[in-house]
Each structure stands twice: as structure tokens, then as C-alpha cells.
Amino acid sequence: SEIIAKYQVLERVGSGAYADVYRGRRLSDNLTVALKEIHDYQSAFREIDALQILQGSPNVIVLHEYFWREDEDAVLVLEFLRTDLASVIADAAKEQREGGGLSVGEIKRWMMQILCGVDSCHRNMIVHRDLKPGNLLVSDGGVLKLADFGQARILMEPGFDAVEENPQPYEQGTSNYESSHQLPEAPPLTSQEQEITSHVEYFEVLDELRTKSSTDDVDKDTNIPDGNTSCLATCTTSDIDDDILKTNFSVEAVGEEPGCLTSCVGTRWFRAPELLYGSTDYGLEIDLWSLGCIFAELLTLQPLFPGTADIDQLSRIINVLGNLDDKAWPGCSKLPDYGIISFSNVENPIGLEASLSNCSPDEVSLVKKLICYDPSRRATAMELLRDKYFSEEPLPVPLSELRVPL
Numbered sequence: 482s483e484i485i486a487k488y489q490v491l492e493r494v495g496s497g498a499y500a501d502v503y504r505g506r507r508l509s510d511n512l513t514v515a516l517k518e519i520h521d522y523q524s525a526f527r528e529i530d531a532l533q534i535l536q537g538s539p540n541v542i543v544l545h546e547y548f549w550r551e552d553e554d555a556v557l558v559l560e561f562l563r564t565d566l567a568s569v570i571a572d573a574a575k576e577q578r579e580g581g582g583l584s585v586g587e588i589k590r591w592m593m594q595i596l597c598g599v600d601s602c603h604r605n606m607i608v609h610r611d612l613k614p615g616n617l618l619v620s621d622g623g624v625l626k627l628a629d630f631g632q633a634r635i636l637m638e639p640g641f642d643a644v645e646e647n648p649q650p651y652e653q654g655t656s657n658y659e660s661s662h663q664l665p666e667a668p669p670l671t672s673q674e675q676e677i678t679s680h681v682e683y684f685e686v687l688d689e690l691r692t693k694s695s696t697d698d699v700d701k702d703t704n705i706p707d708g709n710t711s712c713l714a715t716c717t718t719s720d721i722d723d724d725i726l727k728t729n730f731s732v733e734a735v736g737e738e739p740g741c742l743t744s745c746v747g748t749r750w751f752r753a754p755e756l757l758y759g760s761t762d763y764g765l766e767i768d769l770w771s772l773g774c775i776f777a778e779l780l781t782l783q784p785l786f787p788g789t790a791d792i793d794q795l796s797r798i799i800n801v802l803g804n805l806d807d808k809a810w811p812g813c814s815k816l817p818d819y820g821i822i823s824f825s826n827v828e829n830p831i832g833l834e835a836s837l838s839n840c841s842p843d844e845v846s847l848v849k850k851l852i853c854y855d856p857s858r859r860a861t862a863m864e865l866l867r868d869k870y871f872s873e874e875p876l877p878v879p880l881s882e883l884r885v886p887l
């Protein structure tokens with residue numbers, strides 16, 4: 482087939498629920514690539530759709546091209562990234578036992594790269610839904626990139642009847658996208674749908690944002706920001722209204738019942754409380770909760786809420802943050818499973834300060850901006866990038882000073 486003619490498949494490097502990933506070699510120029518064979522049509526479609534939109538973002542994995550096979554499996558040709566943040570944390574934890582660990586400057590640089598990647602997703606109204614250290618891949622040069630978009634969704638404006646899995650309202654990705662392959666089974670928009678899309682303010686906003694983000698200065702060959710361009714500079718040069726990054730739109734995602742997202746997403750330890758209570762109209766904020774868990778783990782080198790089951794997950798959260806009631810989050814009692822799962826009163830919650838012992842007050846306050854019950858009170862990725870934490874001493878180290886596991 483076409484892919485065999487262009488790539489040599491080398492060893493398998495990983496496998497997940499729906500996918501096998503191989504290291505491969507592009508025959509034309511010997512470039513090492515990752516070949517991700519996805520056995521689930523929905524998941525493949527979601528990953529391709531999201532990645533196409535996000536191409537050009539310095540902290541999102543590069544999709545070189547993709548192939549659909551006749552059996553509806555897809556093969557994605559991705560840039561090859563050897564390691565991930567989970568390994569960075571594991572190595573640092575080992576060193577910490579010998580007195581080392583991550584420096585504050587390193588932690589800040591990792592965090593900023595994650596925030597840049599998440600900001601790219603959220604300004605495009607893409608919710609990743611499975612953010613965790615293992616899905617944050619890392620290059621030998623210390624560049625961190627969001628990967629595994631198999632659960633990602635594009636959020637839609639309310640009342641907009643999701644055009645079933647139809648990518649047409651979105652522009653194709655930018656710079657690094659080489660393939661001209663068309664997605665299969667994408668029927669042309671009906672005139673009525675065209676009418677809708679052309680009048681929905683959401684798409685106008687989206688287009689505007691996309692134009693702005695595509696001006697980011699990215700080396701076209703490596704997809705790495707030019708020279709020493711700091712991640713912050715790339716992100717904050719755009720004057721995007723912060724409000725747009727909050728979910729003004731109630732949620733409808735392509736590919737699920739309109740207005741009804743599944744709550745069974747993500748990896749338990751990083752799952753937001755609204756998901757654990759069965760919410761189906763959540764928004765971008767579920768990623769912000771996961772971010773808080775990841776930041777806490779970078780700071781302490783231990784998972785923040787390592788639940789062993791969904792109930793245990795919730796009880797760990799409640800033991801730290803306190804009771805989840807309408808005082809903590811107005812409206813939470815309306816969550817689908819709120820009446821079904823109840824916990825005994827927690828009189829003296831542990832508090833995030835105690836969970837983050839040995840962290841500075843600035844660090845605790847950063848995590849607190851993300852780990853809060855009320856999704857509308859979580860800080861956006863853009864707000865956090867502007868946080869003084871990242872411009873104060875000790876400054877984030879340059880990429881070249883990040884220690885990447887061998």
C-alpha cells in the first residue's frame with residue numbers, strides 16, 4: 482500500500498486501548514517518525530480532526546500525514562518523540578531520594594510548555610479530555626508536546642446541531658500539515674447547514690483566533706519556536722480576550738448526542754469532579770483540573786489524587802478540598818450522580834497547602850487556581866501564563882537546561 486511504499490516500519494514502541502504505535506523511517510529522507518495505527522474509527526477521526534486544527538502550535542505533536550485503510554483503521558504519521566513527562570517525573574523522583582529532583586526553574590519551563598499547548602487547544606475550543614504526564618511527550622531537546630488526541634472534542638455552540646463528524650467548518654491545519662488526504666464520509670454541507678455556519682458568531686470568533694495563532698513564529702522544519710523565543714512570548718503576543726477562553730458556549734461536541742458528552746473520559750487520577758459526578762455538559766475546564774493535578778505532581782513528584790476507584794477518587798478529593806456542596810460550587814447538587822454518591826461530612830479537610838508540603842505559597846496558590854470545585858472559577862491556560870510566578874526569580878530555565886531522561 483501507499484504507506485509501505487513511503488515508510489519502513491521498525492519496532493513497536495507502545496500500545497494503548499485503540500492503537501499500536503511503531504517507530505518508523507521515512508524512506509525519502511530517513512526521518513524517524515511514529516506510525517500510530519488506530520483501530521477505532523471514532524477515535525481516529527477525533528485525533529486527526531483535532532490535530533489538523535492544531536498544527537502549527539509549538540507544543541502540540543506534529544502530524545505529518547495520515548492514511549485511511551480499507552478496514553477503516555487509520556495510520557497517523559507523527560513526529561517521533563522518545564520520552565514523556567511521566568518519565569521526567571519518575572527520574573526526578575528517583576534523584577530526589579538522592580537529594581536532587583527538579584529545580585523550580587525546570588518546573589516552570591515544563592509548566593509553561595504545557596500551558597502553551599493547552600492554550601492552543603482551548604482557543605480553538607478543543608477539549609483534550611485526557612491530559613496526564615504520559616500524554617505529554619518530550620523531545621531530546623526538551624520540547625514538550627501534547628499528544629494522544631483520541632478523546633479530544635471540538636465544542637460547539639448551543640443549538641448548533643452538530644454536523645455529524647463533519648470537519649468542513651474548520652480550516653485545515655497550517656504550516657506542518659503536508660497531507661492532502663480528504664477525510665472519508667464527510668458529506669458536503671447542506672445549504673441549510675451552510676446558512677447556520679455562516680451566521681454563527683462562534684465560527685467567526687474561531688476564524689479570528691486561528692488567524693492570530695497562525696502568526697506564531699515557528700520554524701517550519703522543526704516546529705520548534707525560533708531561537709530563544711520563550712514560550713510565554715509566543716503565547717502572550719496575541720491579544721485574545723480571556724473571556725473567550727472560558728466556556729461561554731455550553732457544550733456540544735461533534736460525534737456525541739447533542740448536548741451530551743460522555744463522563745467516562747480521561748484517566749481517573751486526573752479526572753475533574755464534575756466528570757466523577759456524571760456531568761455531560763462540561764467544558765474546557767475539565768482540562769484545567771487535569772492541569773492542576775499535573776502541576777501538583779511536578780511540584781511534589783507524587784500524584785495528587787491517586788484514586789483506586791471512582792468513589793475513592795472523589796473521596797480523596799473531598800478529604801483535601803472539603804465537602805462538595807452548593808456552598809463550594811453553586812449548582813453542583815444538580816449533577817446527575819450527586820444524589821447517588823454521598824460522603825460523610827468532612828469536618829477538617831486536609832487542604833491543598835498540606836498536600837503540597839514543601840511547596841512555596843506561590844506554588845500552592847497556582848495549583849489552587851486550577852484545583853477548585855466550581856469549574857467557572859478555574860483559571861484559564863492564558864491567565865496562568867500571565868501569572869507573575871513565571872516572570873519571577875527563579876526564572877524558567879532555557880529548554881537546553883531541561884534534563885530529559887535517556
Ligand code: ADP
Nearest residue numbers: 495497498499500502515559560561562629631
Ligand atoms: P492511546 O490513545 O492508545 O493511549 P497513545 O497515543 O497514548 O495511544 O500511544 C501509546 C504509546 O505509544 C505512548 O504511551 C507512547 O509510549 C507511544 N507513542 C505515542 N505517540 C508517540 C510518538 N509520537 N512518538 C513516540 N512514541 C509515541
